[in-house]
Amino acid sequence: MPKPVIEPNTCKAEPGALRPVIDRNRCEGKAGCVAVCPYGIFAIGTLPPAERAGLNWKGRIKGTFHGWQQALLVDVDACRACGMCVAACPEHAIRLEKRQAA
Numbered sequence: 270m271p272k273p274v275i276e277p278n279t280c281k282a283e284p285g286a287l288r289p290v291i292d293r294n295r296c297e298g299k300a301g302c303v304a305v306c307p308y309g310i311f312a313i314g315t316l317p318p319a320e321r322a323g324l325n326w327k328g329r330i331k332g333t334f335h336g337w338q339q340a341l342l343v344d345v346d347a348c349r350a351c352g353m354c355v356a357a358c359p360e361h362a363i364r365l366e367k368r369q370a371a
């Protein structure tokens with residue numbers, strides 16, 4: 270699927286002001302976010318074992334069933350908060366969060 274073209278003036282924030290957060294209990298690696306993000310922030314890959322530790326029982330079952338393939342954050346600092354990934358995720362696994370000051 271070709272990526273949608275987004276003009277810069279439709280972006281809602283400066284790069285890095287907000288960032289996507291993925292609910293690991295919900296993500297099933299369906300790649301809607303990968304398809305729509307104009308900035309290449311997501312990739313599908315294997316969730317590292319350390320990130321599986323805090324999952325609830327549903328998340329562990331889903332993860333096992335899907336071979337632990339989930340959306341991973343590749344370049345989170347480039348997020349422009351357009352919200353397309355939030356709308357595209359069929360599992361409602363993505364939200365945008367204000368970045369904490371370092």
Ligand code: SF4
Binds near residue numbers: 305349352353
């Ligand atoms: S909000 Fe927009 S720029 Fe940020 S990760 Fe989602 S699709 Fe990409």
